[in-house]
Amino acid sequence: MIQALLGGILIGLAASLMHFGVERIAGVSNLLHEAAFAGRKAVGGAFLAGLVVAGVLLGQVSGRAAPAAASLPTLAVAGLLVGFGARLGNGCTSGHGVCGVSRFSTRSIVATATFLATGLLTVLLVRHLVPLLRGGS
Amino acid sequence: MTGARAWLLSGVGGLLFGVGLVVSGMTDPRNVIGFLDVAGDFRPNLALVMASAVGVHAAFLRFGQARSSPARPSLLPVSRRIDAELVIGAGIFGVGWGLGGYCPGPSIVALGFGRLGPVVVVGATLVGMFVADLVARTLSGAAPSPDPSDAPAGSPW
Numbered sequence: 001m002i003q004a005l006l007g008g009i010l011i012g013l014a015a016s017l018m019h020f021g022v023e024r025i026a027g028v029s030n031l032l033h034e035a036a037f038a039g040r041k042a043v044g045g046a047f048l049a050g051l052v053v054a055g056v057l058l059g060q061v062s063g064r065a066a067p068a069a070a071s072l073p074t075l076a077v078a079g080l081l082v083g084f085g086a087r088l089g090n091g092c093t094s095g096h097g098v099c100g101v102s103r104f105s106t107r108s109i110v111a112t113a114t115f116l117a118t119g120l121l122t123v124l125l126v127r128h129l130v131p132l133l134r135g136g137s
Numbered sequence: 138m139t140g141a142r143a144w145l146l147s148g149v150g151g152l153l154f155g156v157g158l159v160v161s162g163m164t165d166p167r168n169v170i171g172f173l174d175v176a177g178d179f180r181p182n183l184a185l186v187m188a189s190a191v192g193v194h195a196a197f198l199r200f201g202q203a204r205s206s207p208a209r210p211s212l213l214p215v216s217r218r219i220d221a222e223l224v225i226g227a228g229i230f231g232v233g234w235g236l237g238g239y240c241p242g243p244s245i246v247a248l249g250f251g252r253l254g255p256v257v258v259v260g261a262t263l264v265g266m267f268v269a270d271l272v273a274r275t276l277s278g279a280a281p282s283p284d285p286s287d288a289p290a291g292s293p294w
Binding site: 001003004005006007008009010011012013014015016017018019020021022024025026027028029030032033036037043044046047048049050051052053054055056057058059066067068069070072074075076077078079080081082083084085086087088089090091092093094095096097098099100101102103104105106107108110111112114115116117118119120121122123124126127128 | 143144145146147148149150151152153154155156157158159160161162163164165166167170173174175176177182183185186187188189190191192193194195197198201218219222223224225226227228229230231232233234235236237238239240241242244245246247248249250251252253254255257258259260261262263264265266267268269270273285
């Protein structure tokens with residue numbers, strides 16, 4: 001619980017730093033897209049590098065480098081949908097869920113509610129209904 | 138904003154953001170899927186992470202808005218147009234999120250863990266983005282704006 005609260009506070013601070021210090025929305029999908037596809041290698045790359053460094057530094061702490069929850073083929077499909085959906089919807093959990101919601105953006109609130117709903121339904125389907133139909137656990 | 142200062146602040150921002158993601162447990166896909174798994178191994182932590190992040194950021198935005206000049210992003214009008222691509226895009230995003238338990242931020246942080254899973258996710262995410270852009274370009278010439286709150290200009294969908 002405390003870790004969730006502390007982590008969330010850090011995320012909020014980081015988003016605020018980006019907003020006021022760099023005048024950019026801390027939306028990872030758009031920053032990723034910019035770093036990977038845009039002609040100019042702008043601040044997105046630096047932000048992403050920071051993300052990776054955080055992973056490298058803390059990944060060695062026990063229990064943090066958690067194993068994947070799905071098979072590699074499933075992860076590939078998952079990634080495709082996440083990337084496609086984020087571009088189409090112009091944002092992800094950080095862009096819409098944190099930054100947009102904090103600005104009381106109706107678009108972001110709708111987007112966040114939508115991906116929470118489909119995420120929930122997906123887990124329900126994959127983790128419960130499908131195994132049930134197969135006669136599994 | 139460009140220049141060395143922007144790069145430095147962005148790097149710090151990414152580091153802070155990444156540390157927040159790891160500390161809160163959001164880089165563990167089991168915590169994400171667990172949050173979405175209302176019928177099973179339910180893990181509520183994601184809600185607390187989101188709430189505290191929004192709480193902090195909204196407070197800064199409110200405080201900052203009082204001292205902003207017209208050029209600052211916080212005073213830009215927030216589009217209210219709810220269009221099909223927003224809902225469909227978010228919907229599709231959610232399916233991928235529920236399948237793998239990863240969204241872009243955590244998957245990139247997890248690249249630092251040295252496992253193959255996040256590499257596959259990030260690679261596939263880039264491909265998915267490329268495909269979305271390709272389809273958008275095929276239908277028209279517009280690209281989405283970098284502000285998630287804005288409706289895409291000249292959206293082709």
